[in-house]
Amino acid sequence: MRDSTIARNYAEVLVTLAQRAGDLDGWGRMIDDVAASVTNDIRVRRYLESPRVPVVAKKAMLQKAFQDRMPRLMVRFLESLVQNRRQLLIPQIAQEYATLVDESLGRVRAEITLAREPQPGELEAIAASLSKTLGRTAVAHVKVNPDIIGGVIVRVGDYVKDGSVRRRIGVLKSKLVQQATLSQ
Numbered sequence: 001m002r003d004s005t006i007a008r009n010y011a012e013v014l015v016t017l018a019q020r021a022g023d024l025d026g027w028g029r030m031i032d033d034v035a036a037s038v039t040n041d042i043r044v045r046r047y048l049e050s051p052r053v054p055v056v057a058k059k060a061m062l063q064k065a066f067q068d069r070m071p072r073l074m075v076r077f078l079e080s081l082v083q084n085r086r087q088l089l090i091p092q093i094a095q096e097y098a099t100l101v102d103e104s105l106g107r108v109r110a111e112i113t114l115a116r117e118p119q120p121g122e123l124e125a126i127a128a129s130l131s132k133t134l135g136r137t138a139v140a141h142v143k144v145n146p147d148i149i150g151g152v153i154v155r156v157g158d159y160v161k162d163g164s165v166r167r168r169i170g171v172l173k174s175k176l177v178q179q180a181t182l183s184q
Contacts, residue, residue: 004096007089010081011096015104017073024101028094030070034078035094038087048087058082102139110138113145113153115165130154 018027037044047053047061059079066075081087102109110130112123123140130138134156148164155161 003089003092006086007092008096008100010086010089010093011100014077014093014097015100017077018101021071021073024105027074028097028101030074031090031094031097034066035091038090045088048082055082055085058087105137107137107139108134108156110140111143111155112140113143113148113155113164115144115146115148115150117144118142126152126154130156 014027014031015024018024021027038048039045048058059082062078062082063075066078078087078090081090081093098109101107110127112126118126123142127138127140130140138156148166149169150165151163151168153160153162153164
């Protein structure tokens, strides 16, 4: 089975557990925090991926780290990932979890790329416009990339709308080069 399929299956289980607990957002924050630790902390990642560290030790580390911070079911879920040697899929599971929760609540994640930090109200206006266009509630996640010069790039799933100044300059350049070659 592919990793994405495996991650989605585990995310479905996690959604079920979160629904039983009545806290989809809280469980989402917890799995996101664990995923951030696995992704950003090289020591945690190496410890979890090391074949030299026994599974029992990894599970004990998870228990000690999270027993008073997370519900027992969440800790047991993480332990089962370690037991089945799927702990490195935690970041993918967190992404799949967010996608499943959004789908169940009729929301869609929109990745908004801007050249600068948004002004007050600007992000809400973009999200409202997207929600109207898509017919579902858009949850905007902002990335700042000064390389786009200006404008906005919107990514919703596989759909990308590039309204950046950088793209417009590229299109204009292509047309000018094409016109120059035709006129010679």
